[in-house]
Amino acid sequence: MTTDPTPEPRPAAPGSGAETYGTDPHLAAERPRPRTGPIVWGALFLVFCAYVVQRELAPSSVDTAVWIATTVIGLGVLLLAVGIAVVIRGASSR
Numbered sequence: 103m104t105t106d107p108t109p110e111p112r113p114a115a116p117g118s119g120a121e122t123y124g125t126d127p128h129l130a131a132e133r134p135r136p137r138t139g140p141i142v143w144g145a146l147f148l149v150f151c152a153y154v155v156q157r158e159l160a161p162s163s164v165d166t167a168v169w170i171a172t173t174v175i176g177l178g179v180l181l182l183a184v185g186i187a188v189v190i191r192g193a194s195s196r
Contacts, residue, residue, distance in 0.1 A: 138184050145180055149173045 153169050 135188070138181060141180065141184055142177060145177055146173075149176070 149169075156164060156169075
């Protein structure tokens with residue numbers, strides 16, 4: 103039995119965030135990076151849903167090739183915007 107009144111340090115609970123944002127200044131400076139995967143997949147699902155709705159409401163008004171071209175261009179613009187936002191956020195946090 104020890105007479106030291108200091109409690110023994112215990113590891114942080116998993117998922118509590120303490121392992122990333124603890125008292126260590128090097129670890130506290132690291133922030134989670136935004137992930138573009140969910141953004142792209144969400145945009146693809148939205149485009150697909152819009153395509154299905156358009157095909158049901160006005161079947162012959164817009165060609166499939168136009169939908170595909172618009173989707174590719176829109177995803178490119180979306181990824182570019184997310185990339186710029188990540189660069190600006192990284193520059194402002196320094």
